[in-house]
Amino acid sequence: MGNGPVLQNLLTMGEVWDAYQVDLQEVESQIHKNINSEAPLINTVANQILSSGGKRIRPLLLILCARLYGHTPKEYLVLGSLIEFIHTATLLHDDVLDEADLRRGQKTARRIWGNQTSILVGDFLYSEAMAQIAAFRNHGFNEVLADACRKMAEGEILQLCANFQTEITETNYLKIVEFKTATLVAASCKVGAIIGGASLTEQEALYRFGLNLGMAFQLADDRLDYMADGNRLGKSLGQDLKQGMVTLPLLHLLQTCPQAEKERIQAKIKAHSITDRDLTDIIGLMEENDSLTYAMNRARDYVDAANLDLMPFGDNSAKRSLAIVANYMITRDQ
C-alpha cells in the first residue's frame, strides 16, 4: 500500500479524512466482511448499527499511528474494524441501559429489535472481536484491547453508581471518563503503534496520546451537552443531567456557586426532578460561573498533553494528522 499520502499542508479534519480514505475504506469493507454470522439476525442488527453514521475516529487513529512508521499492512487494518465492533457492542448495551430510543437521530436497535437482541448482539460483537484479535497471536493486541474492555465495563459500573451523586469528586469523574471513553481510544493508538513496529517506549507514548485525546473528547462532549448553540444530531440539551450524569461543568458549578444555589441544585438532582426550566437556570449559572469555560480549558489541557506525547516522533503527514485530530477534539461542534 505504499507509504501513504504525502501531504505537506494538511490543515483541516476533512482533509485528514480524505487523505486516509483508502485505508478507511479497507476498514469499512472489513467491517462488513466480518459481519458474517450463521444467525441472520446478527448480520441484520450489526449491519444496521455499524452503518449508522459512526465517525470511525478509532480506526483513523489506528491508521495514523501505524502510518507514523510509513506503512499499514492491509491485513492489519481489520483490527480497526474489530475495534469498531467493540465500540459498537458498548453502544448496543448502553442503549439498553439508558432505555434510549434514538442514537444519531435514528431508532436504536433496542427500539427496533428489543432489549434481548441488543444485549446478545452486543455480546456477540464483543466476543467475535476478541476471537479475531486472538487469532493474530500478538500479545500486545490481546493485552491492550482486553484491558480496555475490562476498564470500559468497570467505568460503566462506576458511572452507574455515580449517577445522581453530586458529591463525586473531579478525580472520580475523570477516572470514569478515562475508563469509559479514553482507554479504547488509547488502545486504538497503541494497536496502530504495534502494527507500525513501534518500540515499547513509543507504544506507551502513543497510548498516552490516545488517553489524553480520549479525555479531551469526552470533556468537550460533556460541555457540548450544555451548549444551546451546538448542532448535535439526535441529541437535546442537558440530556446527560436528565439521565443523572454529573459531568465536569456541573461539578465546577457546584464548587463555585453560592451555597444556597448549590443545595437547591443538589436537591433537584437527588430527587431526579430536573425540568427544562431548571436546566435553563443551571446553564445560566454555568455561564455566570465560567463553568463551561473551565471544562473547555481542562479539555484543552488534555489536547496540549496529547501534543507533547507526539513530540518525540519525526515529522510526517501522519504526525501532523494526529495533531489535527487532537485539536479537532475541542473544536468540533457535534
Place this chain on the structure above:
Amino acid sequence: MGNGPVLQNLLTMGEVWDAYQVDLQEVESQIHKNINSEAPLINTVANQILSSGGKRIRPLLLILCARLYGHTPKEYLVLGSLIEFIHTATLLHDDVLDEADLRRGQKTARRIWGNQTSILVGDFLYSEAMAQIAAFRNHGFNEVLADACRKMAEGEILQLCANFQTEITETNYLKIVEFKTATLVAASCKVGAIIGGASLTEQEALYRFGLNLGMAFQLADDRLDYMADGNRLGKSLGQDLKQGMVTLPLLHLLQTCPQAEKERIQAKIKAHSITDRDLTDIIGLMEENDSLTYAMNRARDYVDAANLDLMPFGDNSAKRSLAIVANYMITRDQ
C-alpha cells in the same frame, strides 16, 4: 502440589469431588481473590452469584485434564476461576433475557439489583476474565476461550431465533446446544490439557471429550425438564417449553406422534399458550412415544463418544475420574 490423589477405586462423583478438593479449593479462593474491583457494586454482585451453589464442573474438568499429566501448577488454577467468571457472565445475561427471578432457588441478581447492574456486571466478569487470560500470554488459552465465548454468544442468538419454532431440525437444535453449552466445557478441558503439557493431538482429543460431555450434559438436562420425578432445585416442570425452548424430547415427539397431535401441539407453541394441562398431555405423549428414552439414548451416545476420546490416554486417577464425570452427565437427577 505433588502428583495428585492416588486413588485406585474411584467410583462415585462424590468421591471425585472429594479427591480433588485441594485443587478445587484453590480455584474457589482464586474466584474470591479475583473479585477485587474498585467498584464495590461489582464485588457485591459477583460475590453473590459466584457463591450461589454453582457446581464448578468446568474447573473440575480443567483440573482433571491437567492431572492426566500428573500435575497442576497452582498458578494455572486461576484459569478455572476465570472460566467460572465467563460462565457466570452468561448466567447474568441469561437471567436478564429470560426475565428470571429465581436461579438455583435463590433470587437472581436482576431481581435484587436490576437489569442494568446484571448486564454490566456480566460485561465486567467476561472482560475481566479475558484480560487475565491474555496476561498468561498463551495463545492456546486465548484462542480456545475467545472462540468459546463467540460461539456461546452466537448460540444464544440462534436459540432466541429458534424459540417457539417447532420446525427446527435436530441438527439445528444440536448446533445450538454445542454453541451454547458444549464449547465452554470443551474449552475447559483443552485449557487443562495445555496446562498439563498435552500434545496438539491430545489437546484436540480432550477438546472433543469436553464437547461430547457438554452435549450429553445439555441433552440430559433438557430431558430432566420433562421428568416429573426429578428433584430439581428451583426449577419447575416444563420450564423450557413455557419459555419457547424446543428441545430434543419435543422434537422427537413431533417427528413420531400422529399428524393431528403434532399440529395441535405446534399451534399451542406458536400461540405461546402452553398451560400446565397441555404440559401434562405432552409429557404423556412423550412417554407413549419413547421421546424421553430417545433423548436419553442420544445423551448416552455422547457419553460413549466421550469415553472413546479418552482411550488414548494412560490409566490414572484423573482418567478414571473423567470417565466418572462423563457417566455422571446422564445419571444425575438435578
